[in-house]
Amino acid sequence: MRFRVIFQTAFRALRRNKMRSLLTALGIIIGVAAVIAMVGIGNGAKAQVEEQIASMGDNVILIFSGSVSRGGTSSGYGGAGTLTLEDAAAIKREIPGVEAVTPEVQGGARVSFGNQNWSTRLNGVSPEFFDIRRWTFAHGGPFTERDVRTSAKVAVIGNTTALQLFGNAEAALGQIVRVRRVPFTIIGVLGVKGASVMGTDQDDTLVIPYTSAMKRVLGTKTLPRITLSVEKGRPLAPVQEELTQLLQQRHRIGPDRDPDYFVRSQEEIATMATATSKVMTMLLGSIAGVSLIVGGIGIMNIMLVSVTERTREIGIRLAIGARGNDILLQFLIEAITLSSLGGIVGVGLGLGTAKILSSAFAWPVSITPGPIIFAFLFSAAVGIFFGFYPARKAASLDPIEALRYE
């Protein structure tokens, strides 16, 4: 029997029970659509994370102060305040390959302008910070080394904070805001950077010289974090190694004492973040895959019903000379046609869903041909797998019995 004829026969059989075919295929449609949409969303999130990391600099190493735990309560990383300005200076002085270093002090602060006020993240850093973080300026510019030396009351404002206080970013320039009652002059507005890997709005910030932050606002003498960048093209691992050695020496860490700091490269953080989204993608994808299998069971069920219903037809076909394989192929092709059509519709629905989700919730969605081809082939395979048993059942019918079937 020619394939064209077999396909015609299959299509006709499916058309005869339009509603039933649609409902049966629905399992596959939903499964495939779910796979496409889920993987699209997962990959989108991954791509976004990767992009953010790249924008933050892939040559960045972060040193965090260790945590303290007292009476069962842990302060969290950076809480111990074991890093000092001297550490930062020593790193800059002694580690080869270090391009720029900035001490970082952070704290929440209420910033007010006129009768407007806004709670934001206060970041005390050196001017190198903007280079390390690859942060550009929308208006104005960074503060200088001199500002650091004099603990100048100057500030660079993030886009979100500027909008909250001034309504538009450019208006912030030259204004004087109060940070915990200390007046600071805005000398620069940062370019928009968006949400971070961890989901916080990076533009919701006020950046001031670390000296000003430590003396005038936060009143601390230690650093929760030191950030540095490594010269272009230099591998991070040896630098990380030397950093660890230097700090061990300076902090007198021996074999009997745990380090009171830890070193992480941006790369490691990136790997962690992408690993998380990879796991999410796989999880979502496999849940969707389960629904494909459920859809396949639906197909098997309906094919079994169909074989029983059409016992007489099978008997007629056998009597006039169809071989067992002709019948097997007929029902198998019918199952594959059903599941493949479901797959095609599912791909369309999945792409549509992904598009709607990305525009409605501004989720980043990344659709690649890979999952589409995979989902379609998988749906066809589901048809073969779950269609085989009913088809074989049909093919092995006894023509005499089948012809007698009412």
Add this chain to the structure above:
Amino acid sequence: MTDAIIRLDAIEKSYHTADQPVLAVRGVTLTIERGEFVAIMGSSGSGKSTLMNILGCLDRPTAGCCWLDGVDVSHLTRDEFSDLRNRKIGFVFQSFNLLARTSALENVELPMLYRRTTLSAREQHEKAMRMLDMVGLSARADHTPSRLSGGQQQRVAIARALINDPVLLLADEPTGNLDTRTSVEILGIFQRLNEQGITVVMVTHETDVAAFAKRIIVMRDGRVRSDLPVEQRTNAEEELRNLPVEPLPEMSA
């Protein structure tokens, strides 16, 4: 055995039921020559249906040998049986057994789809049209069985049975579901086909129907009870003239 289409030699067939084996056919030996028109008669349980299934290569005898058109078919595989049915035997059933929701033409084409050597779609189409024309239904080629009368459906079934040029036409109670006039029309077609040289074997339990054949084999308890030529054969055309209402539809070829 000059030109035997069918030769049965001591055919036996037993079925295994729950309690004991049932011997449906107990040693049948007979020969049917090319060009014969044979009616197999018998009450239900006489073994005529079982014999019919064996003749039609739908079933295998438990013992004995069976030759169809010179080929020993006693030990063929399932697929070989299929091919044999496809090329050498045309079936006509009591309940027509056409595919529902499928046009008359496509029903007639169906056996050609299962041929090992397929014709082109156009050749198939033309041949099916010729066959429908022969049974006087070319005007209804696109009708589905539900839109055809019983007699018309049976004529489509006959066209289907003949499409692959079989050596044997097997009819199982072909008039069982038809009224008298239509029955005579169908039997008339068989007589004409037989005159053209096609061997016809027909199973029936009605003596009136059997009288259209040339030879009557009566089965009883799994054995051949009598095997006699028909002396006063009924001619379908004469019979129709005696019946009231319209004449036999025109048949070309």
